[in-house]
Amino acid sequence: MSRLTLALDIMGGDNGPHIIFLAALTALQQTPHLHLILCGPLTVMSQWLNQQLPNIQARITLSDCPQHVAMDEAPAHALRHKKNSSMRRILDLVNSKEADACVSGGNTGALLSMAYYVLKTLPGIDRPALITLIPTINNGKVYFLDLGANINCDSDVLFQYAVMGSVLAEQISNIKQPRVALLNVGSEEIKGNDQVKHTARLLTDSQNINYIGYVEGNDIFSQKADVIVTDGFVGNIALKSWEGLVNFAIQEIKKASQHNWLSKIVAKIATPFFRGIYLRMKPDQYNGASLIGLRGIVVKSHGNASSEAFLYAIREAIQQVEMQVPDKIKDKIEAVLMERHE
Structure with missing residues (x-):
């Protein structure tokens, strides 16, 4: 090579x-x-x-x-x-x-x-975006952008993000026709601000993007989409909330496992199970946000x-x-x- x-x-x-x-x-x-x-x-x-x-x-x-x-x-x-x-x-x-x-x-x-x-x-890109992979249920992963490169994004920029995220999912994860979704406050078409609604129309009209509609915050880890697009303000908060939640859960499990002799025994038995979950959720393996x-x-x-x-x-x-x-x-x-x- x-x-x-x-x-x-x-x-x-x-x-x-x-x-x-x-x-x-x-x-x-x-x-x-x-x-x-x-x-x-x-x-x-x-x-x-x-x-x-x-x-x-x-x-x-x-x-x-x-x-x-x-x-x-x-x-x-x-x-x-x-x-x-x-x-x-x-x-x-x-x-x-x-x-x-x-x-x-x-x-x-x-x-x-x-x-x-x-x-x-x-050419054709107004602003770069920060994108990363995060884990989803059933051992899946989703590309999530923007993570904070641009706090305010108009519909054209969000549309470009969808295109770039789709390319990354195709080329890096070998996903044919990756499902692209917009992060919104609801799944109904009437929900969202003007930028999100206009972006949805642009994506719906495109034959080059497999747009599936809106997803909500509780859908990020649901494997409903292969690419989730939002602006940098929302995306950065969502990413850091996930990282914080993972660390919180790890600390709480550690604390609970040391509570008394019974919890220590249970923790020892359950260690292989929890280790698998920990390795899946551990933020280290998702380090490396790409500036695309x-x-x-x-x-x-x-x-x-x-x-x-x-x-x-x-x-x-x-x-x-x-x-x-x-x-x-x-x-x-x-x-x-x-x-x-x-």
């Missing part, structure tokens, strides 16, 4: 570069054709690289970046003043085709602003990701490169635009 190169922002995240180094090493061991460009302070990276085996060292390039973007830094400030940051460098490498994709766990707002500025959107709609592949990891979670983000980037996702989105958008102008 031909060489595949990813650029990693080693300064992005809350837990320090060592988390990213561990994920990078595992990714290289698992993917023989993978090469990495690590972007960050040379002193930090060199110390780690010198400890690796020669065959690993040969597949890593270091790119010295004297600046980094703080997690609480204003996006506009980062865009203007952090041109030599590790975050900016990974995007520049994708733009210059030196890297096939990039991954960062840094400041989301800054990454969005920089990516939009450096890479630009694909750009002329390049950008994957956003959680800032507090573990090395295992960051590895999932790297795998997501690899998969999108291999499936040529931006090109597929471009082709689909062109077909939809031609349809709308006929």
